[in-house]
Amino acid sequence: MFEDRPKFRVYGTYAGQAFPDTLLEGLSTRLQGAAPEDWARVEVYVNTRRMQRRLAELFLQGPARLMPKFHLVTDLAHDPLLTDLPMPVPTLKRRLEIAQLVRKLIQRVEGLAPASAVFDLANSLAGLMDEMQGEGIAPDVIEGLDISDFSGHWERALQFISIVQRYFEGGEAPDEEARQRASVLALTQRWQENPPDHPILVAGSTGSRGTTFHLMTAVAGLPQGAVVLPGFDFDMPRRVWAQLSDPKTSEDHPQYRFSRLLNALELTSDHVIPWTAAEPQAAARNRLVSLALRPAPVTHHWRQEGPHLTKLDQATQDITWLEAPNQRVEAKAIALRLRQAAELGQTAAVITPDRNLTRRISTALAAWNITPDDSAGIPLNLTAPGRFLLHVLDLAQSQLTSETLLVLLKHPLTHSGSERGQHLRNTRELELYLRRSGPAFLTAQALLQWAEKEDHYRPWVDWINANVFDQWPQGPQPLENWVTHHRKLAEGLSAGLVGEDGELWEQAPGRDTKAVIENLTRYAPAAGDVELIDYTAILRGVLSAGQTRDQNHVHSNILIWGTLEARVQSADLVILAGLNDGTWPEPPAPDPWLNRSLRLQAGLLLPERRIGLSAHDFQQAIGAKAVWLTRSLRSDDAETVPSRWLNRIENLLNGLEKPDDASWMDHMRARGNEWLGKVKALEEPQVAPLSIRPSVAPPVASRPERLAVTDIKHLIRDPYAIYARRVLNLRRLDPLTKSPDAPLRGTLIHDLLEAFLKTGPWTNAEVAKATLLTLAEERFQSTVPWPAARRMWLARVVRFAEWFVTHEMKRQARILSTKTEIEGDVNLSELNFTLAGTADRIDLLNDGTAHIYDYKTGKPPSPAQQLHFDKQLLLEVEILRRGGFPGLGPLKVAGATYIGLDNAPSELPAPIDETDVWSDFSKLIRAYQSPEQGYAARRAMLKADDASDYDHLARYGEWSTNQRATVIKVSK
Incomplete structure (x- = not known):
């Protein structure tokens, strides 16, 4: 030939x-x-x-x-x-073997490396060994390197490198390299x-x-x-x-x-x-790029050879130079051009090493039902089966949250065998329960308590408890034990209550994930005994390294390639994207073993090798017939640096003779700016008229006939909240993850003081204080599962304990009895309305009068706020005066006091006789029984930035508080 x-x-x-x-x-x-x-x-x-x-x-x-x-x-x-030589050992098996050796070395030599770094070190060491074998470098070459500045780091590195000595001496089966x-x-x-x-x-x-x-x-x-x-x-x-x-x-x-x-x-x-x-295809462009990419020592050739470059119009006419403000706009512009290529029947390929950018492009294309043919596929840890396995692995943590459980129960592969509809309905009801009154951390007993309310929930909850709260192995275990247990739980959760085969291993992602799990099981003995944290690292590593591709629904002309594909295929349009330094080319990966000088001395590959390969891929790809060069000016709120190759091309072109008033770069950028303009036009928001500030007036018959004293503040400050809650019956959805917030702290301290009062009387203040603190420690230990919050809240009790006990002893000297958390109500018969309230504490005094107290773990409202807005305590006084609290009858009220229990505890008397509270309250209720009176949104908020639970329903943000509220009459 x-x-x-x-x-x-x-x-x-x-x-x-x-x-x-x-x-x-x-x-x-x-x-x-x-x-x-x-x-x-x-x-x-x-x-x-x-x-x-x-x-x-x-x-x-x-x-x-x-x-x-x-x-x-x-x-x-x-x-x-x-x-x-024997056939090569599979890569996974060899890396698991090295990980076991690294673990033993770390355990033997104290302070050598943290145990959590075992598999990172093993992977890096295996990569070094592959390179040494590929380049024919024996370990004794490494050991014989000239280290003029001998350091402890090099001594530690040699201990790790000595691990791979056995694989060069012929005593072990060879690696693939x-x-x-x-x-x-x-x-x-x-x-x-x-x-x-x-x-x-x-x-x-x-x-x-x-x-x-x-x-x-x-x-x-x-x-x-x-x-x-x-x-x-x-x-x-x-x-x-x-x-x-x-x-x-x-x-x-x-x-x-x-x-x-x-x-x-x-x-x-x-x-x-x-x-x-x-x-x-582009001879003139190849000459331009060849000169632009000359080695650094000879870039002075630009001055010599640049003026002799010809046909620069041909070299640049098919290049679009696009510099987007951010990666989102870059991806959107590329997606628009790919959509045009699909409509014109052109083949278009995006070449970039940035997988985050390609995912953005794919997401943008999905809006037009275009699925690109991605050569890299999808990492298994991002597929449905991969995520499902990781969600199941989250069950192994010591404390299980509602969020962790519900994320798993709602996954499309959970209970995918049969009766998934009923499973989702059960999950919804369980979620509502957990949001309203679920514990901070779940237990099997907590789910059983919920299931007792409805008999048909019990089998489903038993199935959950059998799989979710299954006892994971404890301590170091053979790796195959972890894999087997994990797979059994995953298949059980996927099959569902009936036990039919689930869809976990179906479809291409499932089959590929199953192959990875079986491969890990096959070579698990090489890893020896590992902890749960080690198994987690191994599983995440093998899933992220695996890929799956489903070619059934992709567009044959819209392609996404890695940089290597530039050598394999070509397209009508080639888009080189993500051209920022640090992305393309990627910086050399840090080497924990050998620096650049030692690599050169040993005959190993230099860190710049990868940059040189990327440069070759770039030079090969830019020679296509039509090319886009794209980058983003900012990434994660930081300015980016253009790829060194773009810098070189731009600097060279800017130094050459210009065709007219504009440079060659101006023409290329103009084509890119045209597409950026299309993205801007596509995303231009439609101008919508401002919404009105609502004041909804429902029929009088639909309005609330009973309110609590705590609702009156909202009726004055934000009437729309009363409409949404009491008329529409809408409730804020409680957060799924319980947190130690202020409302919970207030509830627990209220309960603590109620329990403390029941332990009286006390012989002296010291005994009372000791009783309060002991009670606080016992109750917080059982009701506050967060150690940090428990310590802080107990410290708060310690701060106010002496003050509270001192004042409590004075109160005890003048009372006959105390009622706590007592509920009462008063009916306004002429208005067909009932006011209800729960008093934190009512003291019956020796002189036959009563005193009402309300505990505040935050700052109590000022007297002015109580007179005009926060009328809770004043209205409780009126209920007591009218005999609304059962068992007490109408009583004369000597006073009402807020007991503030914040960092500076204090008592704040309520202005009970400074205004006719009951008359004002009656007028307020009568006003809202008028068909013309609407429930206005954010009528008189304490602060402009205070949030309401119903701001989104009132469309707050589309109107401002300086607008007059518009009454909206509702017929039904």
Whole structure:
């Protein structure tokens, strides 16, 4: 197939060319007129499974011919005939083994590392071992590094690195990287001894890994061997290629790996031949980008070569440069362009390493029922089965909250076997109960108490208790025990009460998740005994690493690719998105073992390698026919820095001769701004007229005929709240997660003082104080499940205890008896209205009068507020005077007092005889029995920013409090 050549044979494709199509085109040209069996004798080694599938798809499109052998480079590790080493150990099994060794080392050496870091350290150490095996670096090379500044950190690092020594000495089954390297070495040795006479190609690899690099050099020297490099820069001068040899300054250049290969083969860039005669899609743009991405030491070439760049109009006319204010707008603009491509029948691909951005784009496209074909799929931990498993794992915590339980019960995979409708109805009723009166932390007994109210709830609650409150293993356990127990609970919760098979493992995400769980079970013995926290870390790790793809409902022309796909396929429109430094390229990951200098000394890959690979992917993708370059100016309220490649292109273009008053950059930005304008127009809110401030006037017959004294304040300050609560019968939905808030604190302190008064009389103040504090500690221990809140509230009681007891002893000296939490009411017969109230405390005094007290754990209302708004205590006085409290009869009231129990305890007398409270109250009720009187929203709030439970219903925010309320008559 190939003609004779001097020594080595290296070809290249242009940036922007669809590599699989170009590769087959070159094969067709070279095998034109050849015998049919010549096609079948061709072997092609490619670097990704996607590339392998794509080549097969293109070949099967015709014409009819025998298919070449398309091999995956990494499949060599699984060839049993290449080396006598055992088959490679699965990656998960090896990482679990290393995690066990790391755990033992941490347990043996005190202070070496925290136990919570076991699996992070194991993963990092396994990655280092893979790299050492791939590059052929033995552990003794690491141990022999020249460390001039010996430190404790390096000593600790060596203890961890020594763990992997056993995997290099032949005593253990090899990893995939080790067997891959051994297989490649054996294969190349066989070729050297007996060179094959059929064509062998390595296509699409950059040679960034040592093993693949060795394979490429060997194939390039075969009689019918060749290497086909993707995205080779034929526009870069030979003198620049010569300056790419130093990895310290050139590792991050897109062509560095090719330069390294050519140097190893003793070739120059002139020896690289285009694989086909086809011209690149954007030749002028390739020349521009080639100059822009020159290595840092030679960027002065811009001045020399820049003025000679031609056809800059062609280079920039198909580029849209879009700089969005934030990532949301960036995603929306991209989605709009993808929607247009779908309507026009164009193929459009988004290329970015930013998965958060791709999810935003997919969400925006969903509004138009477009589901892109995402090559990366969805991480299993974000799928329904993955989330379900993690929700089940949350049940293992020591204290279970209502939120944790209800999130699980409402999950679409819970009780998915049968009778899910009844399950959801039960869940709704349980939620309402838990919101109203549920405990802070759930127990099986608490659910049983609820189920006793309705017999048909009992089987369902028994099913919940059997699965949710199932006893998880305690202490260190074999990993398979954790997995087995977790899977049993998950399947039981998915099946439901009847016990039929649930939908947990159905559909593609379920099947892929099940495969991951079974794989973890298979290799669990390698991990040894682990704690629950370790199992949680392992499970989250394997789920986040797994992917699932469902191709049944995707749009075939709208594609989302990772950066690697830029080498595999092309599209009519290529959108390079998320071009901010720190995103594309991503910064080098921190290495806990070796710094940059030590890596270079050891012969390992430098951190800049990943940046160089990203740069090559960028250079390959930007060579497409039509290109968008997008970035966001801000991310998480911080300014972003444009990708270094965008900076270079912009700086170069700004220094070149401009076509008119506007620069080349202005033209590209104008196209991007046009799409930003479309996003702005799409999101422009519709101008709606302001809403009115409501004052609803329902029929008199529908108005409340009974109110509590605590409601009167709302009737004066926010009448709309009374309408919503007492007429519409709407209640605020209590929070699902109970918290130690002020209302709960007030209720508990009220209950505490009521219980304390029942323990009297006391011999002296010290005994009374001790009784109060003991009682507080006992009651808070059983009723306050939050340790921090319990301590703070007990400290509050300690602060006011002495003051309260001192005053209480004085009160006790003049009372006959005390009534607490006593309910009463008075009927206004002429108005057919009843006022009800509950007094915190009524003292019957020696002189036959009474005194009313009300406890306030916050600040008591001032006398002026009591006279005009907060009439609770004053109205309780009127109920007592009229004999409204049963068993007391009409009494003369000597006084009424608020007992403030905040940080500065005090007593505040109520102004009981400064106004005719009852007359004012009667006028208020009579006014609201008029059909014309409406319940106005936020009539006289204490503070402008005070919230009402019904502000959303009154549409507060669409009107202001300086508007006059509009009466709205309601007929029903």
